[in-house]
Amino acid sequence: MKLNLLKSSNKPKNSESIWRQPLAVVGIGIIATWTFLAVFAPWIAPFDPNAQDADKFLSPSSVHWMGTDELNRDIWSRIVYGARISLPYSILLVFLSATLGSIVGAISGYAGGKVDSFLMRVTDIFFAFPGIVLAMAVAAALGPQIRNAVIAITIVAWPVYARLVRGLILNAKQNDYVTASALLGSSSRRTMFVDLRPNLSGPVFVLASLEVGNALLLLSGLSFLGLGAQPPTAEWGAMVSMGAANFDRWWVGLFPGLAILTAVLAFNFIGDALRDALDPRTAKALRD
């Protein structure tokens, strides 16, 4: 804390490593912990996540740290196994939507003119749909399944990247070296990949890191609504939904919700720090 207060606020932040930002370090620690739990789940979880051996609704005790649920299953074990769903799927989601959005944005920014206006109008339409509702509609239409939930959220999440990448390309296109390269006879593909792409990776990566948390929230939201992971899969959102059905047994919903909260918070800590570490101009582009 002391260190932070002494720092001059006028100093540009881009020289700071994210390791010197306390929140980022906390975030990295939390994600490392969840990753560890996910990878070594079979050795860490005291019980089989789907075994219905215990009694129904046992409150937290030394045997069942977080109690048991309606179907006699150990909640802590299910949370540990749940990390194997929530973390990889959120990252996959962000990867898919960043790829899709970047492609649309790059074509839009590079082609310009009518193609650009058309693609940007399409992006606007997708922006107009409220995330969770569109995701619900798509997931319901395709059938409730975690794979379909991933498709649904990808459809909801790509437009942010399209806007960002289009803006970056429009900016980068004005550089003299791009014109020079075109004059030297570079093909459009070469211009795109050799001259323009290096301008994109930084900001897209930062935006992606900011979006992992949102992806996790949407995915667990869909599962909470019964449109994502199906029983008996141990998924955090679905587990909270069982808690909502039995709200007087507080432990059933509380712990899986805390798992979501800590993971999302950690991703947001990291994303924020990465954005601040980036140069201010791109940081501004990301905020708008």
Add this chain to the structure above:
Amino acid sequence: MEPVLGKQGLKKRLLSGTGFTPFIVRRLLTSILLVIGVTFISFTITQLVPGDPVAANLGQSAYSDPAIVAAFEKEFGLDQPVPVQYIKYLGNLLQGDFGVSLSSKRPVIEDLREYFPATLEIAAVAVFLSFFVGLFLGIVSAITRDKLPDQIIRVFSLTGVSMPAFWTALTAFYIFFFVLGWAPGTGRLEPGGEPPANVTGLFTIDALIAGDFDTFKQAFSYLLLPAMVLAIYAIGVLTRFTRASILEILGNDYVRAARAKGLPEYLVIRRHVLRPALLSIITVAGVAFASLLAGSVLVENVFSWPGLGQYAYRAAIGLDLPGIMGVSMVVATVYIFMNLLVDILYRVIDPQMKDSK
């Protein structure tokens, strides 16, 4: 005097002029186009559904009779090419026909009319709450930058945007209803409570119109907790946004000039920082309102709040596509027109602002 314009000239002036009317006409046209785009996507999604609507609606024996199948397809226009079906779909929407909900067996439009006001009521209270709380926290955070209050507020606002709304709702309900007994419970009124005469569908407003203060108090106490839960995310967003935009403005030379001439700090903030910052904050608040409507999907369920969110939830569980599409089209349309309103407001507050693309 305005020069007399031909039809062509008028059209040109309305579409590319820089005045206020052309601006509104242009934005209105874009908004309408966006709404049409939204219907197109909704239609595409309904086409995505795996499974044959004919098989789903006809019994086994009827389905094996080609004559009955053909008659069924003809009646519902399923025998026509997809573009024709889309045009028909659009025509129906224009007449307020959103189809029949599979779960409630009623026309979707009637359901929406019943459930929308309940959601509007908590969303409006939530926006109100989050606007003032978010603005206040954002200002404090910005002027104490990197000091303790700023650090605390930043962690809080980040936590606010990281909480799964459905879980917050559940936890708040458990604590304030089950443990503390402060919150009255689920629903909009106590069991058996008589809703006020329907004018707007907002129970608090209707109760005031009827002059029934007891019902008003009751309706308000029931909506407070869901509205507060709904507001948490928006408070987080607005706090962060306010902080960022104020910090940006604080770096301007005219702020330094204002300080240099000896203006007290609170006046610097109020006159030179807050006023320009408010513009962009209003924009974000407008967008936040639409996202609150969507967020209510996850909150209403826990509070058994009979709004759009719960309706959408039941529709999703029952795979009731007309119901879900109805909700998403309503929310998307509100979102688009909220954006339009904010843009116009922006123009009114700051006439210098030419709409830049």
